[in-house]
Amino acid sequence: MSTPRLVALLLACGTAHAAGPNLGQPLTHAELAAWNIHVLPDGTNLPKGTGTSAQGASVYAQKCAHCHGEAGKGAVSAALVGAPPIKSIDATKTIANFWPYPTTLFDFIRRSMPWQAPRSLSDDEVYALTAYILAQNKLIGENDVMNAETLPKVKMPNRDGFTPRFPNLMPPRSGRDL
Amino acid sequence: MEKFQPVAGNGLLDRRAFLRGGAALAAAVTGYARAEPLAEAPWSKEPGELVPAYGTPSKFEKAAVRTLSNPKGEPRTSHARTPHQLLQGTATPNGLHFTISHAGNADIDPAQHRLAIHGLVKRALVFTPETLSRYPLVSRFAFVECGGNSAPLFSPEPIQATVQAIHGLASCAEWTGVPLATLLEETGVDAKAKWVIAEGADSPHLSRSVPLEKILDDAMVALYQNSERVMPGQGYPMRLLLPGWEGNMNVKWLRRLELTEQPAMSYYESRTYAPILPSGKAYQFYFIQEVKSFITQPSVGFGMKGPGFYEISGIAYSGNGRITKVMVSADAGKTWAEAALQEPVMSKSFTRFRIPWQWNGGPAVLQSRAWDALGNVQPTRAEIVAQRGVASRVPPPTAFPSQHYNAITSWAIDANGSVRHVYA
Structure with a gap:
């Protein structure tokens, strides 16, 4: 895509509705709320709520251990605890040895887990499970509270372990430093 | 018969040989065995099956199905793979298009979808x-x-x-x-x-x-x-x-x-989708499916019927645009001949390549290598191994030790006609 095309589009949009079919219906923030679940690495769009590792342990035992094993040790589904060193290209990727952002953990649990019943957890339960998994991995303290303020500040060990394949295709960084 | 002379080692023929005269080619490169007398078959002597509302392939094509990685729907990803070895052309039939679903196929009522x-x-x-x-x-x-x-x-x-x-x-x-x-x-x-x-x-x-x-x-x-x-x-x-x-x-x-x-x-x-590199760092945001080709016929499982004429055929594509050239080797990359590209050649689409081959019945290693419109060339195996590394152990065929492999694939044919996957 040429940058001039993007500029032209932005200019066209600045004035009035484009002369297209215009068959979409306006959507308000409130109408979107149930779907608006993307959490960004800087914490944007994290919901209200809070959870601790102790609270997460009981949710985990009830809703997660069946697939991920006792204390996140793994069963039919992947282990959630542990950080084996990355010594080969086919090394096992774990939350503690690979995942660069703590927000991804919250986002993924909320959108995709439990596998049999996603979107059934409350935001508090998602914060609690996030706290439990991070604490089991010793990435936060046992008594640390996870919420919209604290979660994005958790430093993941492999945060700087990545590089884009084609840097020229990456959009420029925004003002906010991730 | 000059045009039927090999243009590269181990029997690769000029890609235009057919265009110049297919019948002569067939006569030149194969001997005719005596045919059986022709007879009326049962299906020629009575009306056929009911015409269905939605057609399906012949019952004789039951092998042309996808292979499933998770047929019982266990709580993990399901893969269904396209049987390239049984297809020709470039448009994958909808029922054979590969699918990966991370929790089954959603069953969506379009009237409710937004x-x-x-x-x-x-x-x-x-x-x-x-x-x-x-x-x-x-x-x-x-x-x-x-x-x-x-x-x-x-x-x-x-x-x-x-x-x-x-x-x-x-x-x-x-x-x-x-x-x-x-x-x-x-x-x-x-x-x-x-x-x-x-x-x-x-x-x-x-x-x-x-x-x-x-x-x-x-x-x-x-x-x-x-x-x-x-x-x-x-x-x-x-x-x-x-x-x-x-x-x-x-x-x-x-x-x-x-x-x-x-x-x-x-x-x-x-x-x-963040492949680990030999350095321990990982690519994130790979985006492009880079230039690739592979031979589909013959390939593993293909029944070679003895020395004689075969068409080597395969698929080439690039996420960067059109395929501009595919070279084929029958001698493990020592010599190469340019394959014919089936028109129309479309950007970011499968391109079917073909080249005639006279198999002498001896060992052969078939390879293809593609170029795209941005000048990217499909890497050799040695090149991708140097850049991306190899797995620490032999994985199951359905595993993903890494991603974004686009180097040359090699099929070895031995004297009894069996086809093996080799590194060459």
């Missing part, structure tokens, strides 16, 4: 499949390839598996839908927007971040696949189509596009 576009836009809008079908539509061919396709080739030893098992997570179709640039003209785009986060309505709510430039360049909300509605395994009633880009980013069951300043760093982009 596509929301919001975030850094002037006007957030929501669309139904019915309203999108009223927009000016465009059609284009495009391949879709999983970022993990061909991953068995990262094995330190060649895995003995078919081209379906090794390269079956790539397919090609004609897609029809609404260009996203059209829809974003109606929502307007905030000058701060740099990414578009796409989300599916499947139970994992799969999400991927796409640079806005790609969305405005050639992305489409695809509603039709090879002229019929997009199949459930491809995201019915609509999918994001990003021609030439990593399959997982072509979000199926598309329900939401959010324009943002930052990428989401979703599970699939920050973790799953």
